[in-house]
Each structure stands twice: as C-alpha cells, then as structure tokens.
Amino acid sequence: LVLVSFPLTILSVSAGSLSQPVLTQPPSLSASLGSTARPTCTLSSGFSVGSYHILWFQQKSESPPRYLLRFYSDSNEHQGPGVPSRFSGSKDTSTYAGLLLISGLQPEDEADYYCPRSRLHISCTTTQTQMSTRGSLISGLQAEDKTDLYCLIQNNNVSHSDTGR
16 A cells, blocks of 8 residues: 655745636545556636646655656646656546546655646747756756746745746
C-alpha cells in the first residue's frame, strides 16, 4: 500500500485578474503497488477545468518540489525532464477536476503532489525558460509554460514563483 499525500488547498492568483479559481485536493490517497493512482485537483465552482493548464509537482521529504508535467489536453501536454512516462495528466470536466495518473505505482512514488493551475495568456520570446521555487531551479520548461504569478503553500510557508514577467 502506498500513501500519496496532498496539501489541503492550493491557492493560485493572477496579476491580471481578480477572479481566480481556488484549487483543492483531498488530504490523502491510498493505492496498491502496481496499480494506477489518480490524484485529483478540483477547481472551485464556476471555473471550467477545460480552460486551464494544470501543472503537477512532486515533493518528497526534505527535497524541493519537482516539476512533473503540465496538462491541457491529450495533444497539449509537457512532461518534465526525466519524468517517467507512467506519470500523465487528464481532466474530468464533469467534476471540474484535473487528474494526475501514476501508473504502475512504485514505493518511491510516496510523496506530496501539488497542482497549481496556470492560464496561459502571456506571449513569450525567450527559448530558455526556468522557474525557481524555494531557491531551487526547475529547468526544462518550454516557452508556452510561462504563467502568471502563483503560490504554492508548502509546510505553512508560501513561496512565490513568477515565471511570466
């Protein structure tokens, strides 16, 4: 049995808009080794998950967050560098939820999983995009991954990453 834990709430804000969705996750998820775990990230009512890119990060104890993937649609998904293909994204528009699919669950998958959302509407001219989170550098993001300001709530601390300005 593998326990996959989540922060209770992820807040995400945009510099250009006052009305933004709040993303919520269940506090934990248990799944059997070898099975497929389906962590969910639900947008607040009134917001269409189909309009948002859902980003997923993994954080293990004493380690910085690791960028896993960005999912918008089956034809518009970006996998983080070195992330196994058994990690993939999906959406359930009927429940306003973004999903992280972890197939062939392994013991090393036990971690916290974060799902800040992004709405991509910033034009980008740079070809090398990097994002810093709590002093660590997450590289390998593409130009289209640039987003507005968002916040990750981690261990009762709020860290900011500005990847779009």
